[in-house]
Structures are given as C-alpha cells and as structure tokens.
Amino acid sequence: MSEERSAFDWETRFAAEDTPWERPGLHPAMLAWVEAGELEPGARVIIPGCGRxxxxxxLAARGLEVTGADLSATALAFQRQAVETxxxxxxxxxxxxxxHRPDTPYDxxxxxxxxxxxxxxxxxxxxRALCDWLRPGGHLLALFMQKDVAGGPPYGCALPAMRELFPAQRWIWPDDDSFIAWPHPSLTGKPELAGILVRR
Ligand SMILES: C[S@@+](CC[C@H](N)C(=O)[O-])C[C@H]1O[C@@H](n2cnc3c(N)ncnc32)[C@H](O)[C@@H]1O
Structure with missing residues (x-):
C-alpha cells in the first residue's frame, strides 16, 4: 500500500468507532434502485470501500453475487461476520x-x-479501474457527494468535475436534472446526488 493511498487512517477510525460517514440503515437511493430493477438477483456487483x-x-441476501473491498481489516471482519451470521x-x-482487476467483469x-x-x-x-471492472453496458450506481468547502475526506464531487472525470467517450450520462439528492443524515446533511452512468 503506497503512502498516499493510506494517508487517512481508516483502520484506526473503524477500530475507534469514529465513523460519522456511516448511515443508520440502508441507503434510500439503493432501495430506490432495487425498486427500479437495477439490482436483480444473480447480478455481479462490487462495492468498493464498503466499510461496514x-x-x-x-444485496447478498437478495441473491446478488457481491464483492466488497476495503483497506480496513476491522471493517471486513465486521462484514464477514455479518454475512456468515x-x-x-x-x-x-x-x-x-x-x-483490483476481476477475472470476470461486474454488472x-x-x-x-x-x-x-x-x-x-x-x-x-x-x-480507469471502473472501466476495467464493468462489462460494456454495465452500470455505475453513483452517489456523488456534494460539498463546496475544499479539503476532505469527504472531498466534493460536483457534477461538472464528475463529467470531466467520467468522459462521454467512455460513459453514457443521464441528464443532470435527473439526479436525485439524498441528504446524508450525519455529515451535516450534505446531499449525495444519485444517478446511473452506463459503461460504453
Ligand atoms: C467514507 S468510508 C465509506 C464506507 C462505506 N461505503 C459506507 O458508506 O459506510 C470510505 C471507505 O473506503 C475505504 N478505502 C479508502 N481507500 C481505499 C482503497 N484505496 N481501497 C479500498 N478501500 C479504501 C475506507 O477504509 C473506508 O471504509
């Protein structure tokens, strides 16, 4: 692990139970995507930085083929116990x-x-990793954190910056006004914009 990728000590934060980014329950955007048929049993899905x-x-209980990935051994031990139980x-x-580069791409x-x-x-x-992970036509179910103040984490993910990061040559974008804002309950109500980008 390079220094820059581990600059923020996530493991210590989990071990200390200092995790203000955690929601008290399931993300309402994910439930809306389930309702819309975006997360169907049998689909291969990865949750990068899944934490706890x-x-x-x-999604595992729903019958999806789920991969969770994280730097934190504490967070993954929690997830292991949760799914096994x-x-x-x-x-x-x-x-x-x-x-990470999977042998079989994700949906x-x-x-x-x-x-x-x-x-x-x-x-x-x-x-780049997302392009390699997803099959052509695969969906990135994105929750872009909105925050004007510099610095982080969390670092702001304003839509103009996201359109630069995920260029139209590789991603099919929804209209900006189709994104739904979900305020985060503990990160001072910062909204996350929910939208789906399709891998070309
Ligand atoms: C803000 S937390 C979000 C956790 C979880 N998604 C949630 O909503 O509760 C960010 C997570 O990303 C993980 N993380 C940060 N950099 C990572 C990396 N390069 N590879 C894997 N996990 C990473 C951290 O350990 C942490 O669990």
Whole structure:
C-alpha cells in the first residue's frame, strides 16, 4: 500500500468507532434502485470501500453475487461476520481496491462514499479501474457527494468535475436534472446526488 493511498487512517477510525460517514440503515437511493430493477438477483456487483455498510449484506441476501473491498481489516471482519451470521455469501477483498482487476467483469458498481473518500489525485485511477471492472453496458450506481468547502475526506464531487472525470467517450450520462439528492443524515446533511452512468 503506497503512502498516499493510506494517508487517512481508516483502520484506526473503524477500530475507534469514529465513523460519522456511516448511515443508520440502508441507503434510500439503493432501495430506490432495487425498486427500479437495477439490482436483480444473480447480478455481479462490487462495492468498493464498503466499510461496514449494510448494503453489502442486503444485496447478498437478495441473491446478488457481491464483492466488497476495503483497506480496513476491522471493517471486513465486521462484514464477514455479518454475512456468515445471516447465512449468505460474499467475496471480501482486503487491500487497495484500485489495484483490483476481476477475472470476470461486474454488472454493477455500487458507489457509496468511496469516491469522496479517496484523495482527488487518485480519481483518475478509480475511473480507469471502473472501466476495467464493468462489462460494456454495465452500470455505475453513483452517489456523488456534494460539498463546496475544499479539503476532505469527504472531498466534493460536483457534477461538472464528475463529467470531466467520467468522459462521454467512455460513459453514457443521464441528464443532470435527473439526479436525485439524498441528504446524508450525519455529515451535516450534505446531499449525495444519485444517478446511473452506463459503461460504453
Ligand atoms: C467514507 S468510508 C465509506 C464506507 C462505506 N461505503 C459506507 O458508506 O459506510 C470510505 C471507505 O473506503 C475505504 N478505502 C479508502 N481507500 C481505499 C482503497 N484505496 N481501497 C479500498 N478501500 C479504501 C475506507 O477504509 C473506508 O471504509
């Protein structure tokens, strides 16, 4: 793990239970995507930087083929116990997910407070990884954190910057006004914009 990829000490934050980014329950945007048929049983989905978020166990229970990846051993131990206790299966990858390249591409990427967590200089690596992870026609279920103040994490993911990061040559974009804003309950209500980008 390079110094720059681990500059923020996520493991210590999990071990200290100092995790203000965690939602109290399932993300309402994910439930809306389930309702819309975006996350159907049998689909291969990866959740990069899954932390301890309950969406991983929920999607495994729903019958999706789920991969969760995180730097934090503490977070992954939590996820392992959660899925085993529930009697479901999920692949859990510990380490730098930006270096991950699957043998079989994914149908979906569920992006929840990962892009806003990594240093912005790594965003281009992430976009490249996403292109490699998703099959053509695969969907990036994106939750772009909105924050005007500089610095982070979380680092702001304004739509104009996202359109530069995810260029139209590689991604089919929805209209900007089709994004739905979901305020984060603990990060001072910062909205996350939910929208789906399709891998060309
Ligand atoms: C803000 S937290 C979000 C966790 C989870 N998605 C949630 O919504 O509760 C960011 C997560 O990304 C993980 N992370 C940061 N950089 C990473 C990297 N390069 N590879 C894998 N995981 C990483 C952290 O350990 C942390 O769990």
């Amino acid at each position: 978020s309950p969406e991983l166990g929920f 529930a009697g479901h299966g999920a692949a859990l990858l510990e380490g730098d997910v930006l270096a 979906r990427v569920y992006e929840q407070t990962f892009l806003c967590a990594i240093p912005p200089r790594l965003r281009v690596d992430y976009e």
